[in-house]
Amino acid sequence: MIRTVSLLGLDFADLTAAAAAEAIAARPERAPFGYVVTPNADHLVRMSRDPELAGIYRGAWMRLLDSRVVAAMARGCGLPVPCVATGSDLTSLLLTQHIHRGEKITIIGLRSAWLPELKARCGLAQPFHYDPPMGFDNDPVAFGATVAFILSHPARFVFLAVGSPRQERLAAAVAAIGRAAGTGLCIGASLAFLAGAERRAPMWVQRGGLEWAYRLASDPRRLACRYLLDSPRIMPLLLRERRAAR
Numbered sequence: 001m002i003r004t005v006s007l008l009g010l011d012f013a014d015l016t017a018a019a020a021a022e023a024i025a026a027r028p029e030r031a032p033f034g035y036v037v038t039p040n041a042d043h044l045v046r047m048s049r050d051p052e053l054a055g056i057y058r059g060a061w062m063r064l065l066d067s068r069v070v071a072a073m074a075r076g077c078g079l080p081v082p083c084v085a086t087g088s089d090l091t092s093l094l095l096t097q098h099i100h101r102g103e104k105i106t107i108i109g110l111r112s113a114w115l116p117e118l119k120a121r122c123g124l125a126q127p128f129h130y131d132p133p134m135g136f137d138n139d140p141v142a143f144g145a146t147v148a149f150i151l152s153h154p155a156r157f158v159f160l161a162v163g164s165p166r167q168e169r170l171a172a173a174v175a176a177i178g179r180a181a182g183t184g185l186c187i188g189a190s191l192a193f194l195a196g197a198e199r200r201a202p203m204w205v206q207r208g209g210l211e212w213a214y215r216l217a218s219d220p221r222r223l224a225c226r227y228l229l230d231s232p233r234i235m236p237l238l239l240r241e242r243r244a245a246r
Contacts, residue, residue: 024062033181037062056171160185167188198218
């Protein structure tokens with residue numbers, strides 16, 4: 001039984017990334033499709049405004065906190081805090097330590113041009129790969145085609161790398177059909193980091209809880225709104241939870 005910690009309406013698995021990877025890898029290969037979400041501050045704020053999305057996060061087989069900043073803020077508010085297990089660390093551990101030799105995985109997202117580098121760096125067999133068109137989540141035909149690809153290319157691990165909330169909605173749609181097996185991993189840019197398509201912050205920056213600042217500096221036009229306007233709204237949510245706890 002995995003210990004959980006409740007925070008902002010979600011029961012988070014209180015696991016390190018290494019322990020989470022072991023638990024995921026231990027799932028039976030033909031277990032009904034379950035998905036793993038790794039919410040950060042941006043995800044949690046968005047979830048607070050969207051009950052449907054909140055239900056998708058609650059429906060995940062495992063939830064892992066992907067934010068040292070949220071953890072520090074929650075701790076400062078006197079709230080219980082689960083272990084931080086980032087999606088990037090989880091993905092790296094699964095690909096380098098828990099994939100069987102020659103095992104096929106399924107990847108949704110990541111440009112085809114980066115697949116050779118990902119394979120070389122992680123020692124992977126040729127994966128099942130589909131990169132859906134931009135805006136696929138707003139096009140029922142394109143969304144259905146993406147779901148159909150996952151169903152027709154079964155794998156023990158299905159890496160969903162199309163960004164939030166698209167990847168979470170995709171995972172929930174696959175699970176709702178009830179015919180798939182394996183584990184869907186909603187892991188955002190993690191594969192891009194491993195393939196070298198994007199550069200992850202140095203370890204000392206990650207440990208200092210400043211990975212968000214590193215990413216912001218690397219792509220301010222795309223990330224400024226998310227990190228400077230949306231994510232700070234996590235603090236009122238934490239304060240409200242503290243008041244409710246009292």
